[in-house]
Amino acid sequence: MKVYLMYKDHNFDFQQKLPWNEQILIQDLELNTLFNAMALGDKFLFEVAKKAVLSGLNSSLDTILYRQDILRDCFKNSFIVRNIYNIAVESIEREKKHYFGIFSKYPEYILDRSIEVLQMFMEMLKKLKTIADEHADKFESEGFTAFFTMLKEELDDEFFDSVQNHLKELKFDEGILISAELGKGNKGINYTLRKPKTKKQSWIERFFIPKTPIYSFQIHSRDESGARALSELKERGINLVANALAQSNDHILGFFNVLRTELAFYIGCLNLYEQLSQIGEPVCFPLPVASYERKSSFKGLYDVSLALTMKQKIVDNDLNADNKDLVIITGANQGGKSTFLRSIGLAQLMMQCGMFVPAEYFCANICDGLFTHYKRKEDATMKSGKLDEELSRMRDIVEHITPNSIVLFNESFAATNEREGSEIARQIICALLEKGIKIFFVTHLYEFAHSFCEKKMKNVIFLRAERQNDGKRTFKIIEGEPLQTSFGEDLYNRIFGTDKLTRC
Known part of the structure; x- marks a missing residue:
């Protein structure tokens, strides 16, 4: 009996290996929030959700x-x-x-x-x-x-x-019929359990038809050795059928x-x-297309992990980045850029494992691999500098990445000065683009973003976290070229007040 509810021609392999960056994806995309919502406290459901979602890249x-x-x-x-x-x-x-x-x-x-x-x-x-x-x-x-x-x-x-x-x-209600042969030394061999005769006979047939001679003996109730020998004989006879039935159960x-x-x-x-x-959040069945196409368009996309954590509707976003290989996202601090990036990664994983996605509409090409390169906290052991650590993680990605993969960068290479960080980012992104890799890059590196903006490349789109004139963040990501400021003073004013900024 076959199930085939995950694949058309074979069963789901619960023991399959997950991507090498499994833990990185779980951390950067906050996947445990998604898995916990699917499991509702059931450990088995949690493990299946984890295996199914992360193996969906295949x-x-x-x-x-x-x-x-x-x-x-x-x-x-x-x-x-x-x-x-x-x-x-x-x-x-x-x-x-x-x-x-x-x-x-x-x-x-x-x-x-x-x-x-x-x-x-x-x-x-x-x-x-x-x-x-x-x-x-x-x-x-x-x-x-x-x-x-x-x-x-x-x-x-x-x-x-x-x-x-x-x-x-x-159940052998009428006894056990076993046949055997004599081997060397008159030892019993080839013990076989036989099906009892079920042929019904009339009383005339039972009375007149000649009967095959039967030789029998009885074991005395106190004959322990005889009883033991009979028990061993019975076990030899039923051993094969017992194992066969156990295998049927398995x-x-x-x-x-x-x-x-x-x-x-x-x-x-x-x-x-x-x-x-x-919560009142919408979902839809996405429209996946082949990996060699460049599709990335959606309406009403939101971060499902954030919605589950806050237990309320959150700001969603729209985008049409079809035929684009590089999406550069800049704008105000705490304007929703990281949330937007995470929503894209989550939706891609959910689509590729066959789930619905948290959006009103979603269309994207499937990818051969999904990688994240997010900023990390300072190394407390001081074994390496922050930039060295970023470059080391980038090397790991390069060793595993394949064409038609997706990489999500979140404020990468900002651990050094603006000029050096921009040049490192530019060279890495250009190399990835040459290999046909789709990239979403959240950054505050203006020189890096502006260098691509000046080239007027048709396969690049620029997005910006929206900021109103009074400094308020709408958490909407809109199309717009990079600006030289991230409006850090807005955060300072929110924390310390404008009067303190003036006195400084």
Whole structure:
């Protein structure tokens, strides 16, 4: 039985390796806020959300659209999807209660335990089959359609009747029929469990048909050695069937584990959607395009982590940066530039793993890798200077980056003077652009930003954090060329007052 709710042709690998910069992305984009909202305190949901979101950078365009269609079905049938998930969780938890303990080496105990577990699994599979029979027509996605079709075809009445008949026979109410051969030294070999004869005979046939001679013996109730030998003989006979039944249980358990894992991603999406709906924030299904295209346009994009933290609607932004390779963002201090940058990174990851995005409209090309280069606090150990540390992290990015990747820079290379920092940034950005890498760069380095502005490059767009005449920040990012000031005096006046600035 196959699930295939994350990919068309294979199951989701929960053990897959995540990007080398996993922890950096989590820190810079505040991804734990997103994962916690999806998990709602459930550790398993948290891990699945983390794996699915960060591994989305490997997703193809077809996989993204495949998951989007499944997620649309989840929105329309959330109660049914949660019910299926709960069945998978209950099956796994109930199986754990039937533990082997110290008797795991005894075939008879393995067989009895396997029969109990398989009976429980049949009960849970019947629940899935009932859901498929009653609700399959409510789902339209390719993934769910294939899933319910599989349940209907493989879990028909004949299957359940066959399993119940086999389980009834394996209880050996009428004794165990075992055949064996004599080997060297007259030792028994080739012990085989035989199916008992079930042919029904009339009383006339039973009376007149000649019977095969039977040779039998009985073990005395006090014959401990004989009883032990008989017990060993029985275990040899049922050993193979006990192991086969245990393997069948493992197969069904594996199915429920995969079902739980793959549905956990969509349950996390539902949890996130419900929280954003309560806040009043919109979401949409993004329009992904091939990696070689240059698309980056959106309307009403907001930082989902900030919205979840503040639990209220926050300022959103619009942008049309199609056919642009470089987006340079300047403007007033504390004007919303870093939040804007983070919203882009979050939306890109959410789109590529097949989720909805926090916007009214979002279209972007998929990328082969997402990298962040954010400013860090001063090294407390003083083992290296701040600029050295920035260049070291940049080297790590260069060693892993590939064409059609995205890099988010946040006030990078500002640890030295304006002229030197601008030249370092300019050379690095030019090299990345030559390799077909898309860049979003938040900076206060005017010389750096102005140098690109003077070139009038068609693949570069300039944005600026909006500031009103009275110094108020709107937290809107608008199109505009870089200015020579970041209006740091606004912050000084806000903290100390204008009169103190005058006296200085």
